[in-house]
């Protein structure tokens with residue numbers, strides 16, 4: 637029998653509570669890799685770097701000073717801190733995460749490093765506590781694969797983006813339906829098959845989807861079973877400035 641959405645979330649929360657303590661990072665079991673150069677990481681709180689991502693979406697987001705950014709499943713805050721530096725004091729970056737210890741770790745890091753243009757909010761990414769048209773950019777890094785309701789996540793991302801806003805995400809997709817598999821992290825086991833994943837983004841209302849990075853994530857006897865993709869898509873429209 638399939639686990640219910642709440643069971644999936646409880647398991648994910650339990651898994652990432654351990655990771656928030658600095659133990660049991662995904663890299664320990666070869667599930668997740670980190671895609672940042674030392675230069676990119678210089679100057680951001682070291683406690684935000686847990687090695688839980690599948691790529692580096694900020695690198696492709698072309699963030700500009702003054703922009704508003706939301707990171708779905710922000711963990712200890714690595715991408716929020718990278719984004720906050722690029723959008724500067726006139727901009728803001730918000731991290732959303734459903735694991736209390738992750739939100740606490742990221743908030744403590746922002747306070748202790750005096751980073752004022754960030755905030756971290758405890759919430760599920762399937763129901764964002766943010767108004768319509770709030771963000772210029774929605775980021776996410778190795779998170780949506782864990783969600784039991786990916787359609788809701790993309791619908792919410794579209795809702796909180798301004799017209800013309802960018803979705804820039806790194807995520808894991810299965811290359812064929814792998815069925816129930818052994819996967820401690822959950823990032824492959826809960827992932828969608830590539831074609832269905834890309835279709836789900838399109839059906840949510842995004843356009844101009846393009847993949848900017850694509851690499852093998854898990855390989856089995858039959859070849860590549862899952863890949864890490866980084867993609868950009870846009871909410872149709874143009875922002876009307878008042």
Ligand SMILES: C[S@@+](CC[C@H](N)C(=O)[O-])C[C@H]1O[C@@H](n2cnc3c(N)ncnc32)[C@H](O)[C@@H]1O
Nearest residue numbers: 652688689709710711733734735760761777779
């Ligand atoms: C693999 S970690 C990635 C963290 C961060 N993006 C990074 O790159 O370091 C997944 C994070 O997503 C959060 N998460 C997973 N499913 C979620 C959901 N449905 N709603 C909110 N947060 C979620 C977990 O609590 C965890 O912090």
